[in-house]
Amino acid sequence: MNRTLRASIVGASGYAGGELLRLLLDHPQIEVQQATSESNQTKYLYSLHPNLRGRTTLKFSSVADLEPCDVLFVSLPHKTSMEKVPQLREKAKYIIDLSADFRLNTPDTYKHWYKVDHAAPELLPEFAYGIPEVNRAHIKISRFASGAGCNATATILGLYPLVKAGISIERVIVDIKAGSSEGGNKPSLASHHPERSGCVRSFSPVGHRHTAEVLQVMGWTEASKVQMSVTAIDMVRGILATLHVFTPEKLRDKDLWKIFRMAYQDEPFMRIVKDSQGIYRYPEPKILIGSNYCDVGFEIDEESGRIVIISAIDNLMKGAAGNAVQAMNVMCGFPETAGLSFPGLHPV
Amino acid sequence: MNRTLRASIVGASGYAGGELLRLLLDHPQIEVQQATSESNQTKYLYSLHPNLRGRTTLKFSSVADLEPCDVLFVSLPHKTSMEKVPQLREKAKYIIDLSADFRLNTPDTYKHWYKVDHAAPELLPEFAYGIPEVNRAHIKISRFASGAGCNATATILGLYPLVKAGISIERVIVDIKAGSSEGGNKPSLASHHPERSGCVRSFSPVGHRHTAEVLQVMGWTEASKVQMSVTAIDMVRGILATLHVFTPEKLRDKDLWKIFRMAYQDEPFMRIVKDSQGIYRYPEPKILIGSNYCDVGFEIDEESGRIVIISAIDNLMKGAAGNAVQAMNVMCGFPETAGLSFPGLHPV
Amino acid sequence: MNRTLRASIVGASGYAGGELLRLLLDHPQIEVQQATSESNQTKYLYSLHPNLRGRTTLKFSSVADLEPCDVLFVSLPHKTSMEKVPQLREKAKYIIDLSADFRLNTPDTYKHWYKVDHAAPELLPEFAYGIPEVNRAHIKISRFASGAGCNATATILGLYPLVKAGISIERVIVDIKAGSSEGGNKPSLASHHPERSGCVRSFSPVGHRHTAEVLQVMGWTEASKVQMSVTAIDMVRGILATLHVFTPEKLRDKDLWKIFRMAYQDEPFMRIVKDSQGIYRYPEPKILIGSNYCDVGFEIDEESGRIVIISAIDNLMKGAAGNAVQAMNVMCGFPETAGLSFPGLHPV
Amino acid sequence: MNRTLRASIVGASGYAGGELLRLLLDHPQIEVQQATSESNQTKYLYSLHPNLRGRTTLKFSSVADLEPCDVLFVSLPHKTSMEKVPQLREKAKYIIDLSADFRLNTPDTYKHWYKVDHAAPELLPEFAYGIPEVNRAHIKISRFASGAGCNATATILGLYPLVKAGISIERVIVDIKAGSSEGGNKPSLASHHPERSGCVRSFSPVGHRHTAEVLQVMGWTEASKVQMSVTAIDMVRGILATLHVFTPEKLRDKDLWKIFRMAYQDEPFMRIVKDSQGIYRYPEPKILIGSNYCDVGFEIDEESGRIVIISAIDNLMKGAAGNAVQAMNVMCGFPETAGLSFPGLHPV
Incomplete structure (x- = not known):
């Protein structure tokens, strides 16, 4: 060694x-x-x-x-x-x-x-x-x-525990918040600081190419199962992926804990972040800057059964x-x- | 006068x-x-x-x-x-x-x-x-x-043209990116600059109370039709609402143009922002700071029929x-x- | 009219x-x-x-x-x-x-x-x-x-009351903090968001050309009386000029109040900002964004007699x-x- | 070991x-x-x-x-x-x-x-x-x-080579740009994100207490030799100290190179940053975040003999x-x- x-x-x-x-x-x-x-x-x-x-x-x-x-x-x-x-x-x-x-x-x-x-x-x-x-x-x-694609990585690592556990998924809306380093080091008007600073810009509302990787890894053939939208925000490094997941199954909080733990308990770079208090109780990309972690968390919408999965990475590191x-x-x-x-x- | x-x-x-x-x-x-x-x-x-x-x-x-x-x-x-x-x-x-x-x-x-x-x-x-x-x-x-609630306002003004035009809507996922002034002027650890700066924080992944206003204005009784998630980003003023809308109807780009124009062509504070080029081709909250505009735009996901509506306001102004x-x-x-x-x- | x-x-x-x-x-x-x-x-x-x-x-x-x-x-x-x-x-x-x-x-x-x-x-x-x-x-x-040059404007309006009042000035160190819009709308690697965001960059430590305007307006022929350094910070609009002024005269706080009031009491765009408490007790550019104000304040260093004058503008407006x-x-x-x-x- | x-x-x-x-x-x-x-x-x-x-x-x-x-x-x-x-x-x-x-x-x-x-x-x-x-x-x-005090550290490490080399110094104006983490983790209105974000705030225009450490290390008894002003900017970590140094000696660029190299060539955490091109040609705190480096650079104002020394650290690390x-x-x-x-x- x-x-x-x-x-x-x-x-x-x-x-x-x-x-x-x-x-x-x-x-x-x-x-x-x-x-x-x-x-x-x-x-x-x-x-x-x-x-x-x-x-x-x-x-x-x-x-x-x-x-x-x-x-x-x-x-x-x-x-x-x-x-x-x-x-x-x-x-x-x-x-x-x-x-x-x-x-x-x-x-x-x-x-x-x-x-x-x-x-x-x-x-x-x-x-x-x-x-x-x-x-x-x-x-x-x-x-x-x-x-792997950076946005695909954040998405895949958020979804993977459900798929691994055999949960049936109808549809996933992936709403990604992304930093400017995703765009590389070539200057353009879109990356010009007075324009890019403070922006909340619908960069790719539909048709994002990383969708292809997500479908492939999940083994899904129906393209419309994964629907991504990417919004560029005022951040250099980092991705936060909010996954709105729809499933016919009735999952409770403790089911999801079990599903995520089974998938990631031995993974050195995966952390389940879901606390009942504190300000970092869900994954947040800024504390991942420079690290190789992917933090994932989740919440269930009681009214509708929608599962919200939150996944964060540094796009230049884990991404x-x-x-x-x-x-x-x-x-x-x-x-x-x-x-x-x-x-x-x-x-x- | x-x-x-x-x-x-x-x-x-x-x-x-x-x-x-x-x-x-x-x-x-x-x-x-x-x-x-x-x-x-x-x-x-x-x-x-x-x-x-x-x-x-x-x-x-x-x-x-x-x-x-x-x-x-x-x-x-x-x-x-x-x-x-x-x-x-x-x-x-x-x-x-x-x-x-x-x-x-x-x-x-x-x-x-x-x-x-x-x-x-x-x-x-x-x-x-x-x-x-x-x-x-x-x-x-x-x-x-x-x-009206600020997040509700951005959502309602994005959805209203469809409802006014009688479009049947199955479900709307509202993914909101929000600035820090939404939280008011009382300091807390969550608003402390070293913690709040650079954050991309799942503030309210499920159960946001502004949902009630959206349902009421739309005349919808089924709570699960509107599903909001709010993420706090590093911005003082501004809201960008990304609305992922599912409808059984097959709408084309020109249908949506017509629907939005019919709703807003005489409104002094509504602008339809949807250009084929440029860096401000969708609504963006930063250029609305201090103004009373609500800018709205849209895009159709060809593969799935999902309509993505983008709505931006200054939360302290139009909000x-x-x-x-x-x-x-x-x-x-x-x-x-x-x-x-x-x-x-x-x-x- | x-x-x-x-x-x-x-x-x-x-x-x-x-x-x-x-x-x-x-x-x-x-x-x-x-x-x-x-x-x-x-x-x-x-x-x-x-x-x-x-x-x-x-x-x-x-x-x-x-x-x-x-x-x-x-x-x-x-x-x-x-x-x-x-x-x-x-x-x-x-x-x-x-x-x-x-x-x-x-x-x-x-x-x-x-x-x-x-x-x-x-x-x-x-x-x-x-x-x-x-x-x-x-x-x-x-x-x-x-x-006028934007950095020159902030400097001149900070210094002018002293010169108008006939105060003898030995030397002024002008330390300017400037936003990215000063550089105009042409993209470059220096203005590329991942590089310009978060920067505190010594843009022009010596030899800044706006010095010439300051000297001309003050009527000074000795170039070394005004020494500027410009540092680019993460801000789109705004200039804060910190002027470290050395004078052989012994001025007290109330003398400076009088001098600044005499110069600016009838000026519609000049405000003297010097409060004993609060967080905006000195001039600050962010609250001037979009306005034509130039806010000026001052403080005296008791130990040395140095006068610190603080001047803030929106570089695209008053600048x-x-x-x-x-x-x-x-x-x-x-x-x-x-x-x-x-x-x-x-x-x- | x-x-x-x-x-x-x-x-x-x-x-x-x-x-x-x-x-x-x-x-x-x-x-x-x-x-x-x-x-x-x-x-x-x-x-x-x-x-x-x-x-x-x-x-x-x-x-x-x-x-x-x-x-x-x-x-x-x-x-x-x-x-x-x-x-x-x-x-x-x-x-x-x-x-x-x-x-x-x-x-x-x-x-x-x-x-x-x-x-x-x-x-x-x-x-x-x-x-x-x-x-x-x-x-x-x-x-x-x-x-050591964080602002003192940036100042001392910028000045030390001159003092070690026996250069006579008349006066140093220290203009510090500082991040919000200097203020610790207790929330206040001054640190409230909507107020602190985007600020360029004269935090301590005169009388900064770290002056005492600089005087002590330099062995100077005359308090007015070091004059600090601290401005808070929109940054979490980092200090940039701009030192305006006045000396009766005529120093050229190559003299300063020699002086700085003699002081720091064997120091593992000191880097002399002074390039003729590139966008990081002077010290910049953002690339030091999380590191223990102190980067120092300098420039000579030909007209006046003023030496501008630039020193950058991460206030929570080297500071x-x-x-x-x-x-x-x-x-x-x-x-x-x-x-x-x-x-x-x-x-x-």
Whole structure:
């Protein structure tokens, strides 16, 4: 367990790339070998990721100079990734791709949601969907894993206990509140501070693409069972997913406690947050900033039977880099929490 | 139309009271006569409402010294208001009460939602529910009007066009994002800046009391038709209501345009916001701060038929003081927009 | 006094242009005739200034189609303005330029601070420096006025009472806290929400160009008397200037009260804010959002004699558009507060 | 080096106490034994520090039940601490007090700034001022250390290189921008979110008490050499100190580089941040949240010779709990960075 693997990151200039670097530089069993960014070659990593100043003297390199390594993280934009991964697959034993390109099982589903033909359909069967809490056994025996969509992750981890327990679900309305780092590091008028500050913006009222991942993991074929709406709020990191769940079954509070405990009692990154008092009695993303936790809670509407499930993550951690490192830990046989011990801050 | 009426405010120390003062001090047909606050007697109004510095030299007085006036606004806490209004009703020709105490038509409904017997049930029939867009004719012939709940207002104004057009509605999930001024001006740990800043807090996942007003205005008896969840976000003023509406009818985009236009084309404070491009293409509360507008927009989920209606207001304006002044304008025969011309700011 | 003048705005797509439109559309003696933006021709004004939706159906036009008007506001970028104004001067009786190009009296000073030759030095003597509180008589008899720099305005209005009273000043350290709208509406990495949110960024620790205006208005030739540092904070609108003033004179609290009252007691937009209790006992920009006030307060450091002057404005109002409308009111003989009555909000 | 010491915290319910718990629970050589809070006895630690949910099952205990330990952190309010510490000193070999009570060397200085007689003057000589970067040798041989004031820490670490290099300093104006967690966890109207959000509030324009610590560390007797003003901004954690330094010496950029490098090149928590490009080219507190770094940068005003030094910390870390753990590491012979490896986040 004390062996050290070499890890490299392709596309390390973005926000997920920066978080991967932060985590891997302090990971007890990883040595960071290379971090590529075509447009930032020869710059210090800390010139784009200022929190790493004093932590590494590595510079960005070009993917053309990528050397073989043990674990390769690919953090390229959607559609670019599926073009590059086929060429990269011989560079490393393990590959974890953070884009949307290898999350869906079939090229048809991909085309339906992303409106383009998949460039490497032959690779899809080799990728394990990378949320350990719902797919650990598969990840453990795979060479390749895909990161999950951040909004999909918060949704899936909120719903999973019900589905695992065999609860029949008619319909789920997923109302997501999301921070600005979801949009990446490219400036635009929508991300311009005077416009984005203080906003409560209906970003994607209907048709959000992460719906596809939720359906796939739940094993649901009827698209209308999951209906997502995403609202952008004045927050940099964080997702709060409010899931309004309709079921014909009559569930009581103690049933849900049992269902959630059965699903998550042994999971190191899942916490059930449902207190009768206090101000943090439901999940809240701000205290998760920088941590890999997904906090989940619930409440039952007595009048209607609606179940409200609340799920919170840091979109760059459990929603991207943190989850990717967790998946790597699973694949490589490391302790699952290695490099992921930061608990989050309070107050913040 | 040039006559001036004397207005007084009972309970003028709170946030809604402050907004009433701001609006009434600049209202062309109103002279502010008195503003009461028992715990702030003899202090200048601007000591609590610092934006009024230099605008008035009035001081807070006691309700014991209240003199007769033409219009009396009562801005007391719920439950206190119904104790006081019976004694105040002879002080003024017109009374507008901003609490929850005179919104519901029957004492039974009040008790069901507020868990206490109504102290003045005989007055309930005299109060008109004070949202002009849905109840103008009644307000016009009434001496008494009740303000509406802020979250109820955003919800009602989003739903009203559908109901007015006779669309059958199975169920509405109302997911509200709310600012901190909804909670009033009393400090608590929940409102303490290090805790409240950056929060995305499930404030009322089920059982929100404003549900009662929505049901009453819609004329629905089945409580489970409206299911609200309120999430507190890092914002001082503002409400964004995302309404997930389920209907058996097949509505197209142009049907909804027609329905919303029919309901609101002559309304001075309703704007339909639904553009195909730009960053403000749906309603957004931040550009409504200080204004009396309610902006509404919508989108149809093609896969499921779900209609997503988006409604935004400033909770202290259209959700409280602005709407109360609008109701006063209706009752008193003033131009409905008098004193309410501020359009909101951008950027902000 | 009831006559109406026609006003047009060249360069109306920016934030100051938007505020000018908001103010002029509601100004009792102004009719807005044209608003130009080369890159937004034929778009509705509200497509860029969403708060004006429902307030005007005007569209942006080209400066090439500019028709004669009574008052022309020029809101172009620095350096562009001095190229265009010579061609525009025959279009209107009154011109108010909001750029930096016509603020400094001599081409040499301009070149020293802006590092470029002035393109229209012959026009400099025709422009009155446009802060009415310090230059009203000159503005009144001028056809042309220049807006003042926002940071300069906050500084000048804080210092002016001392200088007017003949107090000898050795040195002033001006420490400015500024919002993001100062930077205009062009997105960049520095204004990208995930980077700009929560920042406390030393934007201009030394050498800020607005220093030149302060020196000019104070009549000081020694550049080192005024030393500015600007720090960008997480705020959209607003400036708080903390002025650390050193004087050999021994001034007491009551001396400063007298000095500030003498300077500002008749000024409609200046308020002295210095209370012994309360949370708004010094000037604070947030309650000035949308208003044209400049609030000023002060405190004396007993140990050292340092005077701390605190000055707050809304940078887009008293720091730009509001002040420009005030200057227009002075030039055109309108009541000085016409169109500028909005008092600001609380809470906000 | 592998031995483990037992640490307890008296007054663990506050924000500094919470951070101490977070750090000590993950410290490789510390076992947390007890955490006291009189008003929260028998509650779980995570009920007040929600980020610790799942990290510890400890509950708050009473100081009356405090057992002997190796290291005792005292995190009580000013004035309470000096009453309690005399009784606590036999409980532990090492005591680190985070209040202001043991920072100043003499009871007279304490009384001058805190307006009360010191209750335990005999203990003052036993306390080492606890900033390792300026007092490491003393801390290493002491049993007792005092934490430093957060605003003092940012100021001292900015100034120290100049003083260490023997640069003559005439006067320093310290303009501090501070977050809300400085005020602790007790709600008040000043900390009420609708009032505190968006504020830029002159909290302490003159006479700030941390001045005393700066003077003491610098060895300056003339109080007017250091002049602080503190402005509260909309931020939870963080301090940016802008130091305007006046010296008769002519220093160039490369002189300052040398001076700062000499002072800090071997310091693990000090980073010199002064780049010619990029958006984080000066210190910025937001990327330090949760980390123990103090970032310092500087610029010279060519016209006047003024030196602007910029210093940033997380007030709860390098300004309180983090620095206290660092001091403990020094006292106990642990590696100085033990338990303090978190680098901070980006974006955030």
